[in-house]
Amino acid sequence: MSTSLTVSQLAKQLEISADTVRHYVRSGLISPERDPENGYKRFKGEDIKRLHFILQAKSLGFSLADIQTIMDQASHGESPCPQVRVIMEARLKETAAKIAAMQATYKQMQDAMQRWQTQPDCTPTGEHICHLIEGFSHQADNFKQEGCCHE
Amino acid sequence: MSTSLTVSQLAKQLEISADTVRHYVRSGLISPERDPENGYKRFKGEDIKRLHFILQAKSLGFSLADIQTIMDQASHGESPCPQVRVIMEARLKETAAKIAAMQATYKQMQDAMQRWQTQPDCTPTGEHICHLIEGFSHQADNFKQEGCCHE
DNA sequence: CTTGACCTGTGTGTTACTCACAGCTTTATA
């Protein structure tokens, strides 16, 4: 039948993994009918439309929980747009914060790598585990813990 | 006694949460002695030094699994430096990739928000869940799925 | 001795999947 698709058929069509499709079903985002003969999931037009929506929303930064909320609201006949705008604003800020944090870490990593370029390998002692890592904070002054392990 | 610290004392001293300290213990990164009287964890010099190392490594982008590996190697008397360099290179690439991906998403989000600025709220129909999200891909052409839900 | 604040260990929840696995179907081969 071309009126309903199996998990892997649907997955292939939307270029996602079958496990991802199953995940959305288990999470309650999609609720396909079941084939009475073997219990297999059978996706029809409605389900495919929902999955399509899910993927679009995900690409815009919405979480699955967000998407669930939006769909629930829409199925109650209420306009989800106001919620969408609110959630989006929050996700936008979150994403900006995450990017900033990761960029900071990235800089730390680069600095360390450069510093390590010229440093020789060490042997761990009771005092030190790895000079590369431990030496970093002394120069970069990340941790101003007074109980710092050495010097 | 000042020779050993409890979970919360140690947490406060290193400015991390007590739960985080407990997490590291449960993960096997630190193995403090136990107070025979009440079973409480008792952190001594060695443990504190290890935790100090963990935090430094974490700030450089190492995962807890990485750190475990490095510490194990060091405790076997082998120099962990070569491993450290290898792992760091991998994490550096990963981080760069993550940042790039997040920035791409961020741009998508911004574009969508701007487009939505002037659009009115909608009412969900059988055809659509939310025009804001569904309308996006038609203009941005994210999903060139031929079975797109409308038009 | 009791009240209350604080602290403890442990069990469970979080995000968005991904993997493992036993079993059923379909296809290919002899």
Added chain:
DNA sequence: TATAAAGCTGTGAGTAACACACAGGTCAAG
């Protein structure tokens, strides 16, 4: 036709790095 190999299915469990919940233990004040 028998049978073996390949492929697909649903479900249970695992991942990273903690955060939270909660019953019970500890300690100072009254």
